[in-house]
Amino acid sequence: MKKILIFMLLPIVLCVGTASAKRLSIAAHRANVRSGPGTDHQILWSVGKYYPVDTIKRSGNWYKIRDFEGDIGWIHRSLLNKTPAVIVKRTIVNVRNGPGTNFRVVFRAEKGVSFRLLKRKGKWLKVRHEDGEVGWIHRNLVWGR
DSSP, X not given: OHHHHXXXXXXXXXXXXXXXXXXXXXXXXXXXXXXXXXXXSOXXXXXXXXXXXXXXXXXXXXXXXXXXXXXXXXXXXXXXEOOOEEEEOSSEEEXXXXXXXXXXXXXXXXXXXXXXXXXXXXXXXXXXXXXXOEEEEEGGGEEEO
């Protein structure tokens, strides 16, 4: 009986652990992700506006974050906001002028390009890049919300 109860509770415990991560995005045009909570820590990489991240821990004004590739670092909370955002997770994708493959491709985006999420229509997302370009992308091609 104990074994059955443990196996029944394990998925609940695992879900609670992952549900605590909060999805945010980068508010600044450029932000440094560091190896620890403070400017005295090494810069691991830099990210641009609308780059989505999951926050997994907080230390004062610093958040430990995880990105779409599973990389982990720290970023100051003033550089984050709740703007819905997505990031391209495939090598290169088409961004179209409407929500479907029957619409014209207006531009292409490479892996790691982030967008602000403007609207959803079925499995399609209307997005805007920091430079102002707008289009539609299939949700399976991006990571974020």
